[in-house]
Amino acid sequence: MPDHRPARRRPEPPPAPPPAAGGPSVVRATLYRGGRKVSSPATLAETYRQLRADPDGMAWIGLQRPTAQELHSLAAEFDLHELAVEDALEAHQRPKLERYGDTLFVVLRAARYLDAPEEVDFGELHVFVGPDFLITVRHGAAPDLTAVRRRMEEDPDLLALGPEAVLYAILDAVVDGYAPVVAGVQNDVDEIETEVFGGDPSVSRRIYELSREMVEFQRATRPLVGMLHGLMAGFAKYGTDEELQRYLRDVADHVTHISERVDGFRQALTEILTVNATLVTQQQNAEMRALAEAGFEQNEEVKKISAWAAILFAPTLVGTIYGMNFDTMPELHWTLGYPFAVVLMAGVCASLYMVFKRKDWL
Numbered sequence: 635m636p637d638h639r640p641a642r643r644r645p646e647p648p649p650a651p652p653p654a655a656g657g658p659s660v661v662r663a664t665l666y667r668g669g670r671k672v673s674s675p676a677t678l679a680e681t682y683r684q685l686r687a688d689p690d691g692m693a694w695i696g697l698q699r700p701t702a703q704e705l706h707s708l709a710a711e712f713d714l715h716e717l718a719v720e721d722a723l724e725a726h727q728r729p730k731l732e733r734y735g736d737t738l739f740v741v742l743r744a745a746r747y748l749d750a751p752e753e754v755d756f757g758e759l760h761v762f763v764g765p766d767f768l769i770t771v772r773h774g775a776a777p778d779l780t781a782v783r784r785r786m787e788e789d790p791d792l793l794a795l796g797p798e799a800v801l802y803a804i805l806d807a808v809v810d811g812y813a814p815v816v817a818g819v820q821n822d823v824d825e826i827e828t829e830v831f832g833g834d835p836s837v838s839r840r841i842y843e844l845s846r847e848m849v850e851f852q853r854a855t856r857p858l859v860g861m862l863h864g865l866m867a868g869f870a871k872y873g874t875d876e877e878l879q880r881y882l883r884d885v886a887d888h889v890t891h892i893s894e895r896v897d898g899f900r901q902a903l904t905e906i907l908t909v910n911a912t913l914v915t916q917q918q919n920a921e922m923r924a925l926a927e928a929g930f931e932q933n934e935e936v937k938k939i940s941a942w943a944a945i946l947f948a949p950t951l952v953g954t955i956y957g958m959n960f961d962t963m964p965e966l967h968w969t970l971g972y973p974f975a976v977v978l979m980a981g982v983c984a985s986l987y988m989v990f991k992r993k994d995w996l
Contacts, residue, residue, distance in 0.1 A: 661698050663678065664694050665694075666692045667690050668794050670793075681695060696769075696772070696783075697772070698772040699772070706719065714762055718762065722762075726758070731865065736765055738764075742804070742858075743850075744774070746775070747819070749818070754819070759772055768801065781807065782803050782807045795875050805882070809858070809888045816895050819851075820899075826903075838910060848900045855896055859893055862882060862886040948986060953975075
């Protein structure tokens with residue numbers, strides 16, 4: 635970052651914006667000098683006034699879901715580019731790093747792992763870094779910058795390096811916040827593998843949901859690699875302190891590792907989904923085979939029943955004919971009529987039995 639301090643263009647602070655309907659947008663505004671906290675102004679107007687009066691001071695302004703009036707007030711005071719202000723207002727931006735004159739605009743996607751629902755929650759952070767100010771705009775619960783402020787205030791030597799040092803601390807906090815997410819996702823992947831081979835029918839939905847989260851996680855982490863390399867490429871041009879250079883290289887190493895882990899999760903989930911589909915197909919084939927076998931067995935039983943019904947129907951038909959009460963029927967007074975009827979019934983039954991046996995119905 636350039637060492638010179640631009641002259642303030644506005645002699646008087648702008649009117650203080652009204653508080654947001656859901657509560658104050660200004661989480662905290664603090665002025666520092668030489669790495670030491672000087673004051674915590676209650677309003678943006680008071681922050682502007684005190685910073686103007688202290689040429690060696692640095693302002694750190696934290697906001698959460700600010701109003702358009704608040705951001706436009708900051709843009710007018712610190713000469714923020716209108717495109718960066720528009721992005722900060724709209725949110726839902728991809729991680730990126732852009733330079734507008736002597737001001738850096740950084741968009742970060744923070745993440746945290748929620749144990750109860752076993753899902754990843756993403757937040758968005760916009761950071762404006764100037765020669766004597768740093769403005770953070772949060773959209774979402776993550777990241778909580780309270781610990782970052784405390785860390786920097788406990789290390790005056792690091793804080794004295796200026797807004798770039800605070801940017802490093804924020805980057806470090808966001809990247810460190812990815813570690814619990816990676817651990818949680820690793821645990822989810824292990825559980826999913828167990829469920830897949832355990833035949834849990836609901837595992838497909840869980841694989842799909844976790845895959846979508848990994849797509850979002852990948853979108854949050856992958857651009858950081860290029861962003862940090864872009865910062866490192868400007869070390870010499872902008873005279874970045876050597877200690878900060880080492881810190882940023884360390885953060886870049888962590889981001890690369892996290893990005894590789896996320897890529898590995900996506901690949902693993904893709905393979906698990908393929909294995910699950912194969913297992914489901916095998917299970918469905920086994921069920922279809924079992925149904926086919928059951929149908930075949932039922933068909934065999936039906937054939938046996940049908941065959942015996944046909945065999946038993948033949949003597950019933952003969953007996954029914956000779957049991958009719960007519961005086962003029964043939965063979966009624968024939969001496970061999972009864973043996974003939976019995977032999978006829980036996981012959982028909984035997985013939986049907988042989989036919990069905992030959993066809994494997996019996």
